[in-house]
Amino acid sequence: xxxxxxxxxxxxQRTARDLLAERATPAxxxxxxxxxxxxxxxxxxxxxxxxxxIAIAEENGGQGLGTIELSILCEELGRSLAPVPFLxxxxxxxxxxxxxxxxxxxxxxxxxxxGETIGALAGALDGTAELVVSGAxxxxxxxxxxxxxxxxxxxEEAEVTPIAAIDPTxxxxxxxxxxxxxxxxxxxxxxxxxxxxxxxxxLVGVSGRALEMxxxxxxxxxxxxxxxxxxxxxSHRCAQMLLDTEKARSLTALAAWxxxxxxxxxxxxxxxxxxxxxxxGREVTAGAIQMHGGIGFTWEADVHxxxxxxxxxxxxxxxxxxxxxxxxxxxxxxxxASTPA
Amino acid sequence: xxxxxxxxxxxxxxxxxxxxxxNQPPPEPPADAGDDAHYxxxxxxxxxxxxxxWAAPAWPTEYGGRGASQTESAIYYEELGRSGVPLAAxxxxxxxxxxxxxxxxxxxxxxxxxxxxxxxxxxWCQGFSEPDAGSDLASLKTKAVKDGDEWVVTGQxxxxxxxxxxxxxxxxxxxxxxxxxxxxxTYFLMDMEQxxxxxxxxxxxxxxxxxNELFIEEARIPDANVVGGVxxxxxxxxxxxxxxxxxxxxxxQIGLRRLLDNLIAVAAEKGLLENPLYADAIAELHVxxxxxxxxxxxxxxxxxxxxxxxxxxxxxKWLWSDTNQRATQLAVDVIGPQALTVGTEWSYELLRARxxxxxxxxxxxxxxxxxxxxxxxxRLKVAA
Numbered sequence: 001x002x003x004x005x006x007x008x009x010x011x012x013q014r015t016a017r018d019l020l021a022e023r024a025t026p027a028x029x030x031x032x033x034x035x036x037x038x039x040x041x042x043x044x045x046x047x048x049x050x051x052x053x054i055a056i057a058e059e060n061g062g063q064g065l066g067t068i069e070l071s072i073l074c075e076e077l078g079r080s081l082a083p084v085p086f087l088x089x090x091x092x093x094x095x096x097x098x099x100x101x102x103x104x105x106x107x108x109x110x111x112x113x114x115g116e117t118i119g120a121l122a123g124a125l126d127g128t129a130e131l132v133v134s135g136a137x138x139x140x141x142x143x144x145x146x147x148x149x150x151x152x153x154x155x156e157e158a159e160v161t162p163i164a165a166i167d168p169t170x171x172x173x174x175x176x177x178x179x180x181x182x183x184x185x186x187x188x189x190x191x192x193x194x195x196x197x198x199x200x201x202x203l204v205g206v207s208g209r210a211l212e213m214x215x216x217x218x219x220x221x222x223x224x225x226x227x228x229x230x231x232x233x234x235s236h237r238c239a240q241m242l243l244d245t246e247k248a249r250s251l252t253a254l255a256a257w258x259x260x261x262x263x264x265x266x267x268x269x270x271x272x273x274x275x276x277x278x279x280x281g282r283e284v285t286a287g288a289i290q291m292h293g294g295i296g297f298t299w300e301a302d303v304h305x306x307x308x309x310x311x312x313x314x315x316x317x318x319x320x321x322x323x324x325x326x327x328x329x330x331x332x333x334x335x336x337a338s339t340p341a
Numbered sequence: 342x343x344x345x346x347x348x349x350x351x352x353x354x355x356x357x358x359x360x361x362x363x364n365q366p367p368p369e370p371p372a373d374a375g376d377d378a379h380y381x382x383x384x385x386x387x388x389x390x391x392x393x394x395w396a397a398p399a400w401p402t403e404y405g406g407r408g409a410s411q412t413e414s415a416i417y418y419e420e421l422g423r424s425g426v427p428l429a430a431x432x433x434x435x436x437x438x439x440x441x442x443x444x445x446x447x448x449x450x451x452x453x454x455x456x457x458x459x460x461x462x463x464x465w466c467q468g469f470s471e472p473d474a475g476s477d478l479a480s481l482k483t484k485a486v487k488d489g490d491e492w493v494v495t496g497q498x499x500x501x502x503x504x505x506x507x508x509x510x511x512x513x514x515x516x517x518x519x520x521x522x523x524x525x526x527t528y529f530l531m532d533m534e535q536x537x538x539x540x541x542x543x544x545x546x547x548x549x550x551x552x553n554e555l556f557i558e559e560a561r562i563p564d565a566n567v568v569g570g571v572x573x574x575x576x577x578x579x580x581x582x583x584x585x586x587x588x589x590x591x592x593x594q595i596g597l598r599r600l601l602d603n604l605i606a607v608a609a610e611k612g613l614l615e616n617p618l619y620a621d622a623i624a625e626l627h628v629x630x631x632x633x634x635x636x637x638x639x640x641x642x643x644x645x646x647x648x649x650x651x652x653x654x655x656x657x658k659w660l661w662s663d664t665n666q667r668a669t670q671l672a673v674d675v676i677g678p679q680a681l682t683v684g685t686e687w688s689y690e691l692l693r694a695r696x697x698x699x700x701x702x703x704x705x706x707x708x709x710x711x712x713x714x715x716x717x718x719x720r721l722k723v724a725a
Contacts (some may be wrong), residue, residue: 001410002343003639004646068342183345215716230721232705235712242711243656250635251628257342272628327627328620 003253005068006273008092013072019049020080026302032083033168033305034050038137038169043115052086053113055194056093061110067194067259071201071252078205078313081305083169085118087202088134091195091317092119092142095150098191104183106153108140120175121195123317128176135173136162142185143177144317150189152183167308190196194259196270200252200277203313207245207280210288214238217292234291241284248273248280268330281310344360346416353413354420360393360519361424372684376550380430380506387429387461396459397435405457411645415591415638423596432456433503434465439512441581442514445528445569454509454530459606463508468498468531468555469578476706478513479523479575485514492516492562494531498555500700504540505553507533511581512562513574526574530566537561547692548683582670590657594630597665600690601630604668608675622671629664633657653715655707662697669694 005013023042032039046052054060055070070090077086093112096104096119111117120138122129129135129143141158144150158177165172168224215238218229228234255269262269285307289296296303346354366386370378390396399414400406421428429435439458442450457463474481483496494514504510510531517525531538537560542550555577569577605614605623613619636657669691674681680687698704714720 001346001638001642002646003635003642005342031544172632177530215718219718226721227719229712229718230711232712232721235716236705236708237710239708240717243660244564245634246636246653246656247629247660250632250639253342254344254631254635257344261343261345272631275624275628276632321621324621324624324628327624328614331605331612331623331627332609335606335614 005072009068012069013076013199016073016076017079018077019045021084024080024082029081029083029305030302031333036164036168036171037083038085039083039254042082043086044166046086047083047115050113052089052093052115055090055110056113057096060097060105060211061113062093063113067197067256070074070194070263071197073254074198074201075205075208078202078309079134079173079209079277081169081206081209081309084139085120085134085170085183087198087313088121088132088170089115089117089119090198091121092138092140094194094198095121095142095144095185095189096140096152098194099185099189100152101183104185108152120173121317122175124175126227127179127181128174129335130161130174131163131165132173132175132313133170133316135160135175136171138173141175143175143182144189144192147313148188148192150185150192151182152185153177165285165312167305167312169305169309170312172312192317193255193266195295196274196323197255197259199313199316200248200255200270200273202254203277203281203310204245204249205275206306206310207241207248207284210285210303210310211238211241211245213303213306214241214291218297221293228291228293237287241287244276244280245281247279252274271323271326271330274317275320278314278320278323281314285310286328295322346412350410350412350416353409354416354685355397357398357417357420358424360395361420361426364389364393366426379427380503383427384430384461384506386427387431390429391460396429396461397439400435400439400455400459401443404439404451405459410640415641418591419595422592422697423599425599428592429461430503430506431458431461431464433467433511434463434509437467437581437584438465438509440584441511441528441577442568445573445577449565450530450568457508462501464506465509465511466501466507466533467503467581468501468510468512469581470500471497472499476703478578479526481513481515481526483512484518485516485527485529485562487516487564487602490564492527492529492564492567494529494537494557494560494562496557498557499543499552501540501555502551504533504555505542509533510555511568513578516571516574518695520572523575523704524572526573526578527571528568528577529562529566531557531560531562532566535560546695547689590637590661591641592655593661593665594633594657597633597661597668598630598667600672601626601668604672604675609671611675613675619675621673625673626664626668628666629660633661634666635661655702655710655715658702659704659707659711662694665697666694 012214023292050063053062054065058064096108112119117139119140120132120140122132122136124143124145141153158175161174163172163174218228218234221228252273258266258269288303292303295301367382398407398409398417402408433673471481485492485494512529512531513526515525518528537558539556541554543552543554544550608614640654672687676687713720
């Protein structure tokens with residue numbers, strides 16, 4: 001058993017963190033959030049570095065690295081709240097690579113890997129997805145219905161209406177398509193597990209950053225003559241924020257590892273990761289606002305961007321409740337499989 | 342990252358699992374047989390494990406163990422927990438006393454004490470907590486005064502499990518009332534077989550008495566039974582406490598897994614996994630249980646690679662105790678009111694679980710530890 005990263009993975013993590021600390025500073029994120037614009041310069045730079053193709057196979061134009069590497073980038077992008085369409089595009093690529101036909105792979109993956117094409121992916125109900133992250137920018141959209149059936153759509157094949165979601169660091173759209181529009185993907189949408197790892201990783205990054213900002217604040221802010229972080233009402237909430245984050249992190253690591261090394265365990269691990277990460281994202285960023293007190297409720301403080309990102313990510317591909325329901329099905333199936341008829 | 346076990350570790354697991362399947366503990370005594378009969382069973386079971394070479398695989402071979410790695414030792418506890426066998430009678434000696442002596446004991450002490458711990462010939466108990474020194478252990482008042490080549494000890498200890506069966510007590514007492522509170526303590530091995538030590542069972546909310554109070558009135562301890570030097574008791578005690586968290590955690594974690602698997606089976610049988618309320622609650626317990634397993638293994642493997650276990654271990658204990666309480670509480674709803682009748686497994690587990698968030702560090706203290714040592718938050722100075 002080894003939970004550590006390899007030297008190469010550590011390098012990726014360090015490089016990503018350093019780069020984003022320089023390029024996606026809080027001031028720059030705020031600038032784009034207030035203008036509701038994508039940071040195209042940063043996105044171009046990330047594309048040149050090959051980020052969007054990190055987990056896409058080399059034969060499909062990517063770097064052919066694993067889900068753990070993908071997870072590392074998602075976490076760092078979540079930490080920084082970089083205003084780029086990385087997550088949505090990556091999630092679409094994961095599903096197209098594993099559930100797409102050879103023609104579909106050939107058509108879309110090289111562009112998604114280079115970043116020339118932006119992808120988006122969302123859960124839909126009868127052909128309509130109310131909130132598709134990066135949907136307004138996407139050249140290819142994957143819609144997945146509750147029953148696991150998925151299809152590929154170009155913006156021309158669907159009705160794409162830009163919407164203003166509470167998180168302005170990324171664009172969003174409502175996407176609607178008629179029953180016959182688009183091309184079907186393989187039943188059950190393999191690749192969805194990997195997409196769940198990506199969004200869970202981003203939530204872990206968002207949670208980790210929210211905790212860090214909170215710690216810095218409560219060590220500094222004084223009331224009644226002492227740093228407020230010395231009060232147990234505050235410090236115990238911070239401890240709870242750490243517990244929630246580490247819980248989500250441990251399960252996300254398991255899911256990322258499963259995607260590459262134990263595909264049979266992935267469905268369960270991904271559902272556990274998304275359930276824990278959705279809860280953590282909501283609770284930890286809400287805690288961050290609360291622990292910042294009045295300042296945390298102002299537009300001026302940066303914690304609300306984290307809260308808003310977490311809210312969007314928490315419902316992507318099903319929230320905690322949906323994933324727990326999925327888990328309960330997996331548990332029930334396991335029991336009926338082990339019980340002689 | 343590799344979340345599988347090495348072939349050597351798997352072989353170790355297979356070997357012990359094989360041994361456990363061929364070697365069962367003696368039959369459980371009847372429900373009304375009393376604590377002594379249950380204890381005798383645990384003692385017989387430890388002797389049987391000892392004969393099979395499985396009493397303490399983590400101990401070095403020179404002391405009768407197998408020199409198992411930390412990972413193998415955790416596997417050993419996982420397998421013990423999974424099989425549902427009772428705890429060895431001398432668990433405190435095996436897990437705490439022995440390893441503490443290996444670090445701090447003199448060659449003579451190791452020679453004298455280690456072997457009988459392993460064979461369950463001499464049972465050990467732990468005399469740390471006092472009525473006025475629980476979470477604030479270093480404020481303990483039990484006093485030891487030098488008299489020739491002996492120490493004379495007077496005071497009171499509480500939460501001493503197995504004291505009535507014990508030959509030796511790991512006792513921390515104050516030997517210098519002038520010194521700063523952590524500095525005036527000394528760690529002793531006290532012979533329990535003397536009239537000056539009175540053991541009074543402490544009945545707990547389950548009705549049984551796992552623990553005792555010790556009333557110590559001028560008990561005698563030879564100077565040779567000081568462990569780790571006079572005035573060094575706090576450090577020695579910390580070694581004991583570190584070991585408490587490390588090994589047993591894996592048995593507890595798997596114990597929760599077993600309980601939850603039983604609960605899931607009952608819920609499935611009653612069709613409750615299709616009921617969204619129950620499905621959600623059970624799935625959440627499953628998520629927590631998996632996370633506990635992962636965090637426990639992460640803590641252990643990080644410690645193996647990078648040295649000492651970090652205070653992150655506190656997260657595991659906190660999450661485990663809280664989850665065990667939730668699981669046993671949900672069980673009452675899944676099973677129904679029968680789960681609240683005396684003598685059932687579920688009513689026992691429900692009541693016993695209340696102790697989980699108190700014993701071995703209360704959740705409140707664990708949160709303080711996390712806040713101060715992991716998150717680096719300042720400590721509030723409380724007026725004395």
